[in-house]
Amino acid sequence: MNPRSxxxxxxxGGERFFTIFVFxxxxxxxxxxMGGEEGAAASGFVSIIMQTIWSVIYLVTLVLLRRGCKxxxxxxxxxxxxxxxxxxxxxxxxxxxxxxLTFRRSVxxxxxTLFGVYFARRxxxxxxxxxxxxxxxxxxxxxxxxxxxxPQYGLADPAFGYAWQGIYGHKNNLGAAMALGxxxxxxxxxxxxxxxxxxxxxVGLALLxxxxxxxxxxxxxxxxxxSVFILSPALRWTLKRAILFFLGVGTLAVGAxxxxxxxxxxxxxxxxxxxxxxxxxxxxxxxxxxxxxxxWIGYGYSEAWPGYGSxxxxxxxxxxxxxHAHNAxxxxxxxxxxxxxxxxxxxxxxxxxxxxxxxxxTRTVEWMWPLVFLLFLAAYGLVxxxxxxxxxxxxxxxxxxxxxxxxxxxxxxxMVPLSTGNRVAA
Numbered sequence: 001m002n003p004r005s006x007x008x009x010x011x012x013g014g015e016r017f018f019t020i021f022v023f024x025x026x027x028x029x030x031x032x033x034m035g036g037e038e039g040a041a042a043s044g045f046v047s048i049i050m051q052t053i054w055s056v057i058y059l060v061t062l063v064l065l066r067r068g069c070k071x072x073x074x075x076x077x078x079x080x081x082x083x084x085x086x087x088x089x090x091x092x093x094x095x096x097x098x099x100x101l102t103f104r105r106s107v108x109x110x111x112x113t114l115f116g117v118y119f120a121r122r123x124x125x126x127x128x129x130x131x132x133x134x135x136x137x138x139x140x141x142x143x144x145x146x147x148x149x150x151p152q153y154g155l156a157d158p159a160f161g162y163a164w165q166g167i168y169g170h171k172n173n174l175g176a177a178m179a180l181g182x183x184x185x186x187x188x189x190x191x192x193x194x195x196x197x198x199x200x201x202x203v204g205l206a207l208l209x210x211x212x213x214x215x216x217x218x219x220x221x222x223x224x225x226x227s228v229f230i231l232s233p234a235l236r237w238t239l240k241r242a243i244l245f246f247l248g249v250g251t252l253a254v255g256a257x258x259x260x261x262x263x264x265x266x267x268x269x270x271x272x273x274x275x276x277x278x279x280x281x282x283x284x285x286x287x288x289x290x291x292x293x294x295x296w297i298g299y300g301y302s303e304a305w306p307g308y309g310s311x312x313x314x315x316x317x318x319x320x321x322x323x324h325a326h327n328a329x330x331x332x333x334x335x336x337x338x339x340x341x342x343x344x345x346x347x348x349x350x351x352x353x354x355x356x357x358x359x360x361x362t363r364t365v366e367w368m369w370p371l372v373f374l375l376f377l378a379a380y381g382l383v384x385x386x387x388x389x390x391x392x393x394x395x396x397x398x399x400x401x402x403x404x405x406x407x408x409x410x411x412x413x414x415m416v417p418l419s420t421g422n423r424v425a426a
Contacts, residue, residue: 011122015064016131019123022057022115023135026393027177031169032146032153054391058111065118075117078406081347082399086113088336088343089301089388096300105302108390116399125366125404126191133188133199136181140205142167143174147212164212175215176380179222180393181206183372186226191365221379228375232368235359280326280383287325291333298337301388328381332388344387347402348374354405367408370401 011019024030034050065072076083089106096102119128143166146154156163156171163171182203189199210218234245290299325331333341355371377398380386386394 011127015122018060018064019119019131020135020138023132023393023396024139025053025057026112026391026396027135027139028169028173028393029139029142029167029177031173032165032167034169054108054111058108058114061111061115061118064122065114071121072117075121075403075406079347079402081343081350082402083113085336085340085343085347085388086110088340092298092300092336095297098300102300102302105390109301109388109395112390112392112395113399116396117403119396120400120403120407125369126364128400128404129184129187129191129366129369132184133202136177136184136206137202139167139177140181140202140209143178143209144205161214163214164209166209166213171213172215172217172384175210175213175218176384177393178206178210178213179215179218179225179380180376182210182222183225183229183376186229187365187369187372217380217383221376224379225372225376229368229372232359232371235356235371236363283326284330287327287330287334291330294337295333296337297339298333298335301335302390324385326383326385328377328385328387331385335388340388348378351402351405354408355401358405358408362408370405373397373401 086109089109090103093099093102093106123131143154143164146166147164148154154164154166156165160171164174165171166174168174168177185199185202185206189196189203192199210222231246231249234242236242237245325334329341332344352371352374355374358367359371377386377394380394386392387398389395
């Protein structure tokens with residue numbers, strides 16, 4: 001054991017409260033109090049407030065990293081691709097049409113990534129799931145309160161059929177939060193047998209909110225992820241048995257996919273989707289057209305969609321929600337080109353493989369989380385831009401998962417998180 005680890009105290013109540021607060025903000029909570037997503041973007045005063053809050057969060061994160069998380073350079077060396085991708089956003093200032101915007105958002109992304117590093121290094125995996133469960137409990141309960149007592153904030157516009165949005169600025173944000181919340185609550189129900197009834201009740205509440213938000217994407221991603229969770233113990237079987245099992249599952253999945261494609265209208269109607277995926281297909285076509293203009297290095301991080309110098313984007317500015325490409329890979333390609341896409345895919349596949357290896361060499365439920373989350377991210381990334389998301393929950397958790405499986409798969413003491421819980425878990 002590293003003697004210096006004795007000098008580092010386990011996370012206290014203040015750190016845990018800070019982490020929960022950051023996660024709530026990162027999930028998009030309370031944007032409805034600021035006029036929703038569009039209102040928050042339009043209001044200069046609100047923007048200044050939020051930038052100030054996140055700047056303070058970045059500074060506090062740096063202090064906490066310095067005090068409680070040693071070996072940061074070792075993390076960088078071990079996960080070079082992750083940090084190379086983040087560094088590329090800053091480098092893209094040099095070819096962006098709006099360098100100031102790209103620089104500001106790159107700094108925000110660096111701060112977001114550092115918080116993910118802090119979360120992975122400071123808390124054990126079981127602690128991470130406990131904190132996440134508290135975040136989603138708070139979000140679910142407050143969302144229910146907003147719908148019941150403050151419907152002017154808790155319900156969406158008539159255009160969305162008064163779907164529930166709770167403490168969020170859009171119904172899809174509530175759907176995304178509750179979809180991930182259901183998965184986290186199931187983990188807690190399975191791992192915490194003494195309080196399993198409580199966590200199954202939380203699953204029910206999150207499912208209710210997910211259904212009332214009418215978020216088809218969230219529901220599909222949630223069901224897919226829970227299916228992965230149910231099947232993941234098979235990865236611990238003997239290699240031959242596991243291969244045969246997943247070949248069978250894969251065959252069934254391919255068959256179901258082919259059937260769904262041949263009956264696409266029926267499938268879409270079952271999840272209340274139109275063939276255009278609520279206008280997303282138009283956005284995807286325009287995104288691909290834009291990519292052909294700058295295929296190799298993109299337009300610069302977070303620069304393409306604001307429309308600086310892009311007549312193609314200008315044609316779509318009248319459409320609601322035109323702040324990103326509504327697809328993780330397309331949005332990344334617009335930002336950083338094929339170079340960024342290749343770096344991310346390599347890092348993703350590397351972490352996915354490590355997550356599988358970790359499951360095969362552990363016996364606890366918690367270590368199924370990295371694989372389950374990575375596949376949740378992939379499912380949600382089909383219709384939302386969840387990669388390199390500044391101040392975003394998805395990117396924080398992706399960073400944490402990458403580092404966590406790297407530590408575990410590497411099995412090196414210098415890479416083990418230094419909190420007491422992490423030393424036991426690793």
